[in-house]
Amino acid sequence: MASVTLLSTKGLSRSFGGIRAVENVDFELPEGQIRALIGPNGAGKSTFVGLLCGRIAASSGSVRFMDRDISHLPAHRRIALGMAYTFQITSVFARLSLYENVALAARRSIGSDRASVDREVASALERVGLTERTDQPAEDLSYGHQRLLEIAMGIAQHPKLLILDEPTQGLADSEIRQFNALVRELNAEATILLIEHNMDVVMEIADAITVLNFGEVLAEGPPEEIRQNRAVQAAYLGTG
Amino acid sequence: MRPEAKSLALHLGLLALLVIAQFVVSPFHHGNLSRIMVLAVFAIGYNVLFGYVGLLSLGHALFFSAGMYGMGLAMQHLGVSALAAIAVGVFSAFVLSAVVGAVALRTTGVAFMIVTLMLAQAGYLAILYFGAYTRGDEGFVIQPEFRTIAGLDLTDPTVRYFAAFFVLAACLLLTLRLVHSSFGRVLVAIRENEERARMLGYDVFRHKLIAVIISGTLSGAAGAVYGLLFGYVGATFATVQYSILPLLWVLLGGAGTVIGPFIGTLFMFYLIDFSSGLTSAYMVVAGVVLVLLTLFAPQGLAGEVKRRLLPWLP
Ligand SMILES: Nc1ncnc2c1ncn2[C@@H]1O[C@H](COP(=O)(O)OP(=O)(O)OP(=O)(O)O)[C@@H](O)[C@H]1O
Ligand SMILES: [Mg+2]
Numbered sequence: 138m139a140s141v142t143l144l145s146t147k148g149l150s151r152s153f154g155g156i157r158a159v160e161n162v163d164f165e166l167p168e169g170q171i172r173a174l175i176g177p178n179g180a181g182k183s184t185f186v187g188l189l190c191g192r193i194a195a196s197s198g199s200v201r202f203m204d205r206d207i208s209h210l211p212a213h214r215r216i217a218l219g220m221a222y223t224f225q226i227t228s229v230f231a232r233l234s235l236y237e238n239v240a241l242a243a244r245r246s247i248g249s250d251r252a253s254v255d256r257e258v259a260s261a262l263e264r265v266g267l268t269e270r271t272d273q274p275a276e277d278l279s280y281g282h283q284r285l286l287e288i289a290m291g292i293a294q295h296p297k298l299l300i301l302d303e304p305t306q307g308l309a310d311s312e313i314r315q316f317n318a319l320v321r322e323l324n325a326e327a328t329i330l331l332i333e334h335n336m337d338v339v340m341e342i343a344d345a346i347t348v349l350n351f352g353e354v355l356a357e358g359p360p361e362e363i364r365q366n367r368a369v370q371a372a373y374l375g376t377g
Numbered sequence: 378m379r380p381e382a383k384s385l386a387l388h389l390g391l392l393a394l395l396v397i398a399q400f401v402v403s404p405f406h407h408g409n410l411s412r413i414m415v416l417a418v419f420a421i422g423y424n425v426l427f428g429y430v431g432l433l434s435l436g437h438a439l440f441f442s443a444g445m446y447g448m449g450l451a452m453q454h455l456g457v458s459a460l461a462a463i464a465v466g467v468f469s470a471f472v473l474s475a476v477v478g479a480v481a482l483r484t485t486g487v488a489f490m491i492v493t494l495m496l497a498q499a500g501y502l503a504i505l506y507f508g509a510y511t512r513g514d515e516g517f518v519i520q521p522e523f524r525t526i527a528g529l530d531l532t533d534p535t536v537r538y539f540a541a542f543f544v545l546a547a548c549l550l551l552t553l554r555l556v557h558s559s560f561g562r563v564l565v566a567i568r569e570n571e572e573r574a575r576m577l578g579y580d581v582f583r584h585k586l587i588a589v590i591i592s593g594t595l596s597g598a599a600g601a602v603y604g605l606l607f608g609y610v611g612a613t614f615a616t617v618q619y620s621i622l623p624l625l626w627v628l629l630g631g632a633g634t635v636i637g638p639f640i641g642t643l644f645m646f647y648l649i650d651f652s653s654g655l656t657s658a659y660m661v662v663a664g665v666v667l668v669l670l671t672l673f674a675p676q677g678l679a680g681e682v683k684r685r686l687l688p689w690l691p
Contacts, residue, residue, distance in 0.1 A: 192576060216578030224576070230569045241566050245578045249559035290577070 140167035142201075143328050144189065144298060149198030150352075151184055158184040160352035161198070166298075171320065171329045173343035173360075175336075177372065181352040182332045183225050186300050189330075190222045191215045203297065217245070221296035223287040225303050225332070231276035235267060235286055238275050242290035261289040264319060281307035285316075292323065299327045305335050317342050340364070348372070380689035381557055387690075388553055388636060392546050399538050407534060413639075413646050414541040415603045416622075418548045420630070420638030422595025423623035425552060428633035429561065430588045431568035436493030437596050438619035439477065439500040442612075443470040444597030449610030450510060452523055459526050463601045470597020471590060473500075478589030482582060494617065501615040516611025524608060537606050544602050545639070548595055553635050555591070556691045564588055568633075596623070629670060631679030635691050640678050 144166040151159045159181045166172055174182050187193035189200055191212035199208040207215050216222065221242075230238050236258055243257040262268050265285040270278065275286055284304055291299050301320075305313050313335070320329060320342050333339050339346060339360065346363040348355040350372045356363060363369055398410060419441055426432050447469030451462040481492040504511045511517075524531040531537055555561045563584055566574040575581045604610045613619070622645075623638075630641025645663075652662035674681040683690040 190576070192572075211580075213575050213578050213580050216576060222576050224573075228570060228573045228576075230566055230573060232569055233565070237562070241562065241574070242577050244559050244562070294577070 140169070142166065143168040143203065144330075145201045146189070147199050147201075149185070149188055149195055149200065151181075151188055151193060151196045157352045159188060159349075162349075162352075162354055164347065164354070166328060166330060168297075168328050169324070170344045171324050171331065171342055173339040173346045174330060174332045174349065175334070175339060175346060176349035176355070180349040182349055183302055184352075185349065186222070186302060186330065186332065189215075190220050190300060192222070216294075219297035220300065221291040221294040221298070221327075222300045223284070223291050223302055223304060225306075227280065227283040227287060229275040229283055229286050229290070232274055234272050234274055235262060235278075235289075236271050238286060239289050239293045243293040246294055257293050261293040264292055264322070265289045266315065279307070281309065281312060284308065285312075288319070296327050298330060299323060300330045302332045303334060304331070305333065305338055313338060380691070383689055384553065384635070384691045388549055391636060391639070392542075392549065395542055395545075399535070399542070404534065407538060409646060409650070411534070411538045411541045411606065412603075413643050414538075414545040415599055415606060416626070416646070417639040417642040418545055418602070419596050419599035420623045420626040420642045421548050421552055421635075422592050422597075422599060424592075424627045424632060424634075424638045425555070425564075425595065426588055426592035427624065427627055428631075428637070429556065429564045429568060430585055432585065432588075433490055433624070434481075434493040434592075435490045435617070435620050435624075436477065436481075436495075436497030436500075437593070437623050438615050438617065439493075439497035440470045440474055440593035440596035441600035441603075441619055441623075442500060442504065442615035443473045443593075444600030444602075445604040445610050445614055446504065446511065446600075447597070448601035449517065449519060449604050452519060453517060454510060459524060459531070459605055463598075463605060466601030466604075467594060467598050470600070471594045474590045474593020474597070475586070477593065478586045482585050482589065494620070497615070497617070497620055501612065501617075504612045504615050511610075511612070514612050516609060516613075519605065519608045519610065521608065524605060531606055532608070540606060541602070544598065548598070549635065549639070552595075553691060556635060560584070560587075565633075625667070627677070629667070629677055631677030631681070631683065634677070634679040634683055637677050637679035644678065 142165050146162055146164040149159060149162045162185060176182055184193060188195050191210060199206060202218060239258040239261050240254050243254050247253050247257060262271055265288050267282065267285060267289065275283060278286060284307055288304060305316055308316060317338060323329065343360055345359055347357045348363060348369050355372055356366045356369050402410065423437050426434055444466040448462040448466030451457050451465040477496050481489055484492050505513050521532045529536050531540060563574060563579050567581055567584060571581055600614065626641035626645055627638050629644055630639065631637030648663050648666055649659060653659035655662060676684055
């Protein structure tokens with residue numbers, strides 16, 4: 138299958154003081170894929186996606202998105218090009234209603250027309266199952282539900298690339314099943330880059346997996362291959 | 378009613394009350410209300426930045442006095458008409474706020490407070506330094522014969538009242554419009570969670586800069602109108618006291634509410650007026666009331682009403 142590369146990096150690095158959080162990463166993400174990014178705690182996963190969307194400045198290296206070098210664009214411009222990002226540590230507008238949280242996400246791309254914003258918000262909240270709570274402040278939601286709200290904010294942006302940093306943290310098993318289904322649905326519209334510790338989720342929905350360890354790419358490939366990989370087992374899956 | 382409609386009705390109601398007040402209150406209160414309405418415009422301008430973006434400036438006297446001196450100097454030295462002088466004042470504040478914003482917004486938090494404070498202090502010193510034109514500390518009076526717009530005599534209490542009313546009404550409706558706009562909602566988003574707003578693709582710096590400009594320009598409009606209506610331009614209006622006052626008015630009235638700044642200005646004006654009737658240590662009385670209010674109504678007067686009764690209050 139001939140595939141178009143949506144996003145790629147060359148020699149992407151970032152160190153914090155002496156810590157090399159991300160080290161010389163070459164990465165390619167074909168359009169339409171669900172890619173999982175895994176690795177032990179502190180492997181540099183969050184830093185890596187932060188470098189992609191510009192939240193964190195790179196020490197060196199470059200990022201290309203949709204055939205264009207975006208290395209020098211500030212975060213908001215990268216987002217405007219079609220990336221959406223959800224934070225590992227939930228970051229919603231706590232005192233604003235769910236409606237307003239999602240509306241803020243929607244308006245940036247579709248403008249302020251009230252009817253279309255209403256429609257967009259209703260549909261995004263419906264997809265994550267939070268319709269009933271539309272008018273409540275976000276701070277009233279449980280942690281897991283705040284993560285779903287973040288995903289709704291991602292959906293409402295209609296991104297080309299949706300970056301999810303540990304979205305299933307705090308979700309119940311039944312909610313995780315719904316989440317898997319949701320990600321597959323979203324994949325019809327968007328390429329998905331998913332950081333995930335829950336290996337069941339990864340194995341079930343990822344088309345391909347990239348493993349980071351000490352800031353470097355340790356392995357990359359389809360789920361089965363990664364499961365068999367010795368180095369990955371040693372570094373990450375423990376006994377395998 | 379939709380929230381927008383309710384809030385429009387409420388604010389129009391307030392304006393209607395102010396029209397009625399013109400005909401019923403005593404000359405003393407009448408004069409006070411004229412001042413309060415213009416100062417409330419200053420507070421409304423301050424609130425755009427403090428209440429909606431969450432940026433605490435300690436330098437808004439700079440914008441108020443830029444408007445006042447822009448107006449006054451244009452009349453005094455260029456001999457322009459009152460209306461043109463107001464325009465000069467507003468434009469001065471506009472330019473100055475763009476410059477101050479571009480500089481001060483490179484900092485956040487306490488540093489932002491200090492930078493705005495220093496810049497305003499520089500403005501104050503500039504007024505003193507150019508004493509040949511500004512008459513330094515003393516300031517200067519704008520002669521009554523020049524205080525007319527379109528044949529209306531602004532020294533006449535009724536005309537003055539309605540001039541102040543007109544400016545307040547325009548600002549109030551403008552900010553109402555602003556906070557309901559998608560631009561205004563992004564400002565609130567920045568106040569609530571700047572990083573999140575940025576990661577939704579909003580240009581945070583640009584939004585803040587525009588907010589500083591709106592805030593500074595409104596403050597400058599208040600300064601220009603105040604100088605013209607009350608006939609005096611002086612350096613006291615550029616001192617730090619006039620940077621703190623709008624902060625107090627907004628805190629008392631309710632930061633982040635459209636009506637709060639007016640309520641706060643009204644309340645504080647009469648609080649000082651009332652307590653100075655009681656004792657010469659009137660600032661102590663005023664101080665105690667302010668402390669009590671911050672303890673028991675930390676959101677300010679309108680803020681408490683919003684929290685308890687009217688959650689739709691913009
Ligand atoms: N802002 C920062 N300042 C200093 N060090 C940082 C910073 N952010 C990350 N690090 C360090 O960089 C390394 C990579 O962190 P990162 O958060 O990217 O890991 P991660 O793979 O997302 O881990 P986790 O699975 O725990 O979320 C860690 O050693 C971390 O301590
Ligand atoms: Mg992480």
